[in-house]
Amino acid sequence: MTKPLDPAAVIAEFIDRVAPYNPHPDADPVAVLGVRTALGEDVFTLSDHVIRALCRAIESYRDPEDRGNCANCGSRHIDENLHCEDCGQLHGILGQVIAEHARRVAAKSDDSP
Numbered sequence: 001m002t003k004p005l006d007p008a009a010v011i012a013e014f015i016d017r018v019a020p021y022n023p024h025p026d027a028d029p030v031a032v033l034g035v036r037t038a039l040g041e042d043v044f045t046l047s048d049h050v051i052r053a054l055c056r057a058i059e060s061y062r063d064p065e066d067r068g069n070c071a072n073c074g075s076r077h078i079d080e081n082l083h084c085e086d087c088g089q090l091h092g093i094l095g096q097v098i099a100e101h102a103r104r105v106a107a108k109s110d111d112s113p
């Protein structure tokens with residue numbers, strides 16, 4: 001069984017992981033972060049070093065479902081087979097191979113009388 005995600009505990013562990021590398025450990029905290037969930041609540045005072053690290057971690061996060069935008073319609077709904085759920089365009093290597101094949105077939109039928 002997976003244990004429920006406890007956001008306050010995750011943030012506390014993040015601070016413990018990052019804080020030892022603060023180059024100015026005596027500087028005053030610059031941010032206060034409050035977290036309230038069904039599991040409880042916590043308020044963290046964060047150093048400049050830790051809040052910057054937290055922001056960088058958030059900025060670098062990508063959703064596992066994020067497979068980019070459809071090159072054809074711009075949709076963000078690309079399924080695990082790199083198939084656009086909105087316009088049907090196939091992406092990735094397979095999509096390129098199929099598009100290339102379709103172009104060749106189309107070019108051949110243009111040549112025939």
Ligand SMILES: [Zn+2]
Pocket residue numbers: 070071072073074075084085086087088089
């Ligand atoms: Zn599309």
